[in-house]
Amino acid sequence: MTTLAITINGRAYGPTEVRDDLTMNDFLREYLGMTGTKFGCGAAQCLSCAVIVDRPDGTSYTSPTCIVPAASFDGKAIRTVEGHARNGELSDLQKAFIDHFAFQCGYCTAGFLNEGQVLLERLAKTPVARAKLETTIAEALDGHICRCTGYIKYHEAVRDVILADPKRYLV
Amino acid sequence: MKSEMRVRMLIAVAALTTSVLTSYAASQTSANTLASPESFGAINAPEARSAAMFTELGKVLTHPRCVNCHPAGDRPHQANEGRLHQPPVERGADGRGLPAMRCSICHQNANFDPGRVPGHPDWHLAPREMAWEGKAVGEICAQIKDPARNGGRKPEDLIHHIGEDTLVGWAWAPGYGRSPAPGTQKEAGALVEAWVKSGAICPVN
Numbered sequence: 001m002t003t004l005a006i007t008i009n010g011r012a013y014g015p016t017e018v019r020d021d022l023t024m025n026d027f028l029r030e031y032l033g034m035t036g037t038k039f040g041c042g043a044a045q046c047l048s049c050a051v052i053v054d055r056p057d058g059t060s061y062t063s064p065t066c067i068v069p070a071a072s073f074d075g076k077a078i079r080t081v082e083g084h085a086r087n088g089e090l091s092d093l094q095k096a097f098i099d100h101f102a103f104q105c106g107y108c109t110a111g112f113l114n115e116g117q118v119l120l121e122r123l124a125k126t127p128v129a130r131a132k133l134e135t136t137i138a139e140a141l142d143g144h145i146c147r148c149t150g151y152i153k154y155h156e157a158v159r160d161v162i163l164a165d166p167k168r169y170l171v
Numbered sequence: 172m173k174s175e176m177r178v179r180m181l182i183a184v185a186a187l188t189t190s191v192l193t194s195y196a197a198s199q200t201s202a203n204t205l206a207s208p209e210s211f212g213a214i215n216a217p218e219a220r221s222a223a224m225f226t227e228l229g230k231v232l233t234h235p236r237c238v239n240c241h242p243a244g245d246r247p248h249q250a251n252e253g254r255l256h257q258p259p260v261e262r263g264a265d266g267r268g269l270p271a272m273r274c275s276i277c278h279q280n281a282n283f284d285p286g287r288v289p290g291h292p293d294w295h296l297a298p299r300e301m302a303w304e305g306k307a308v309g310e311i312c313a314q315i316k317d318p319a320r321n322g323g324r325k326p327e328d329l330i331h332h333i334g335e336d337t338l339v340g341w342a343w344a345p346g347y348g349r350s351p352a353p354g355t356q357k358e359a360g361a362l363v364e365a366w367v368k369s370g371a372i373c374p375v376n
Binding site: 021022023042043044045047053061062063064066067068069072118140142143 | 257258259270271272273276277279280283284285286287288
């Protein structure tokens with residue numbers, strides 16, 4: 001058993017004892033009931049299970065949860081799909097996903113949403129040239145698998161959010 | 172002219188002898204075990220004995236547990252069949268992944284068998300100049316002796332690196348579903364030490 005204390009979507013959980021062989025995905029879904037984070041391939045290859053990990057320096061990255069022990073998240077702050085909306089108001093990216101009909105079955109959406117959000121926050125800190133935007137989005141979303149093949153719609157949704165506020169995201 | 176021919180013949184005979192003896196010594200152990208340095212005592216010629224010990228060590232160096240992270244390209248390999256790593260990660264500037272996909276995001280401090288993920292605190296790819304993928308044992312030997320391609324190590328440093336480094340040692344405790352490297356790390360270290368002390372002679376490919 002290992003002690004786990006974690007901040008999820010700004011709320012502190014634990015310290016609590018977790019099994020060493022418990023995955024982060026099971027901790028979120030089975031222990032906390034946060035089922036927005038999906039379990040897909042179980043091998044970190046589809047990234048439907050990805051969550052956002054916030055570093056102390058203010059930067060973020062996504063991490064799969066299906067193959068990673070919950071204990072390895074001790075002391076970390078993460079965000080899940082449940083944490084994007086504020087006071088019932090969807091985030092710009094969530095709205096763009098809906099506007100573009102980006103998802104059908106929705107199983108991969110949480111992962112795409114988290115990855116897209118990390119990209120937006122990264123671009124807000126280090127904007128890119130318009131000419132590099134398509135490649136930047138494609139590289140960011142690369143690795144996320146959509147069984148319904150909604151790739152271009154996710155791509156366009158992310159692009160629309162960025163182009164709606166070019167002074168923030170582009171140079 | 173005659174003397175040049177004689178030298179060439181001697182070299183050819185020596186190479187053939189080394190090759191035959193090396194094969195003989197290597198055949199004394201199975202693919203999953205390592206012969207001890209003492210077991211090569213029957214090879215009288217010191218150079219042939221040294222080369223034969225490296226050939227035996229080659230069973231470790233060419234094993235998927237080692238080659239998978241000494242790839243020829245920028246992507247690590249995985250599993251016993253040495254397939255390209257999935258998800259499609261790349262080495263990055265420091266051999267520890269790209270900024271958005273660092274090795275340590277998935278590879279924790281230890282193996283995590285429920286997720287089938289191997290782990291070590293220092294998980295990373297060997298530098299590009301240390302690529303072993305696709306190389307014969309003799310080529311790896313020449314490479315491993317070359318400071319420009321072995322991380323600036325002297326042959327003596329390899330005794331510690333192969334015999335005691337804990338990341339190298341992971342190859343003998345790789346976790347669920349992965350075959351460990353042949354023998355033990357201690358046995359591999361003993362072979363390296365004996366090879367170095369016998370002149371660090373490389374086998375003929």
